Amino acid sequence: MTPPEDPREARRADFLAAAGWGGVEAVPLAGDASARRYFRLQRADGARAVLMEAEAGEEVSRFLRVGRFLRDAGLSAPEVVASDAPNGLLLLEDFGDALVARIAEAEPEREAGLYAVAAEALAALHRHAPPADWPRATPAMLSRAIAPLFEHYAPETPPETRAATEEALAQALEGLDAPTAVPILRDFHAENLIWLPERAGSARAGLLDYQDAMAGHVAYDLASLLRDARRDVSPAAAEAAITAFLRESGRNRATLTAAMALLGVQRNLRILGVFARLAAHGKPRYLALMPRVWRHLEADLAHPAAAPVARALGEALPAPDPARLDRLRRRCPTP
Structure with a gap:
């Protein structure tokens, strides 16, 4: 038959x-x-x-x-x-196969220039107001969005620690200037960028995976680009991106980097939970990315802008050490 x-x-x-x-x-x-x-x-x-x-x-x-x-x-x-x-x-x-991540790995001398163009694309995007019907990445929404951390990565976290962390994060984010002023693409990183050398200026950064765009903070996508879960961004490339963004946007460096640290904390708390959930649903390859996510998280929690969140978390959040990763791996339905 x-x-x-x-x-x-x-x-x-x-x-x-x-x-x-x-x-x-x-x-x-x-x-x-x-x-x-x-x-x-x-x-x-x-x-x-x-x-x-x-x-x-x-x-x-x-x-x-x-x-x-x-x-x-x-x-x-x-x-x-x-x-x-x-x-x-x-x-x-079809934009082709010239992923910025691949080029940067194969030709590290080009990484800084590629990241500068990506940052220029963000500055160009921010010159346009987000449509009124786009969802808003408000402080309350972003603080609630770390729920996967406690549901999938560290479910043993005491309820009072979870509540205190979400409250501290929301209050810290409330302190950011204009939290929903610009369009953000949310998954803005080197594996979602295609190099288009035949185009000019910021249009050389081909954009992918943007259907979850929202109205958010100017530092959000820059934090996504430079606190990349999938690859290590060199200090030179990170500095090139920040310098290009400041040049094109006229922003203040100290204010921008403080916001990047706080938004980096929010993103990476959530990412730990999302990766744990993906692993439990049959995608264990995401577990290998967790140590890098943790390093980003530790670095950003050390910034004064994130101090209230660091205090709320205290010592309650476990690192993705071999024992934790093994526990998460055992939940995977596939080897």
């Missing part, structure tokens, strides 16, 4: 045929922490595109809206070749 056709494959084939890409082989590309899937297509005439499959509905609609906003701002988000939001299908411009 012939097995029934996968409905996803049938929808994909119909979508590609209607877009003029029927019969083209779809080669899987590396995915990310989400359930989205990506495929590269290349026609006989040499034209290339990327197919994105996502959860049907709002996620795709948001990707389309945010991408349009970014392109209107003069930044490089992939053009949309065809879309079927109800079925979670997008055919996108």
Whole structure:
């Protein structure tokens, strides 16, 4: 008996045929922490595109809206070749394989320049007000967002420590100037940036994975870029990025770096929990990234701006030492 056709494959084939890409082989590309899937297509005439499959509905609609906003701002988000939001299908411009992370690893002498352009792209983005209907990364929302830390990474944390940490974080974030003034992309790092040397200025930074954009603080995405869970950013590259951002934005260095430290604490507390959850759901590779996340967290907790959060946490939060990682690994459904 012939097995029934996968409905996803049938929808994909119909979508590609209607877009003029029927019969083209779809080669899987590396995915990310989400359930989205990506495929590269290349026609006989040499034209290339990327197919994105996502959860049907709002996620795709948001990707389309945010991408349009970014392109209107003069930044490089992939053009949309065809879309079927109800079925979670997008055919996108192919930016190629020149990930900033790969280039920086292969040619470390170029890292500082690449990171400077990425920071320039952020400064250019911040010249545009976030749309009124974008979610707001308020201090209350950001403090609640560290919940995965206590649910998945350190569930043994006393309830009073959890409450005190969230309260201290919210109060510290309230002290930041204009906490929701600019667009933030939230997952802004070297593996979500494609180098496009044929373009000019900040448009040389090709942007990916921006559907979760919000209105937030100017330092948020810079903290995401420089406190990267996936790779070590050299001091020279970090300084090049900060210098470029300050030059393009006119911000104050001390104020910016204090905000980066505090937002770095928020991000990395959350990331520890998210990575533990991903591991428990069959993605144990994220456990190997935890020691780097911890180093970022320790460095930022030492900044005076994060002192209230450090006091609230005290000694309650365990490091991702071999015993902790082994415990988390044992929860993984796959080896």
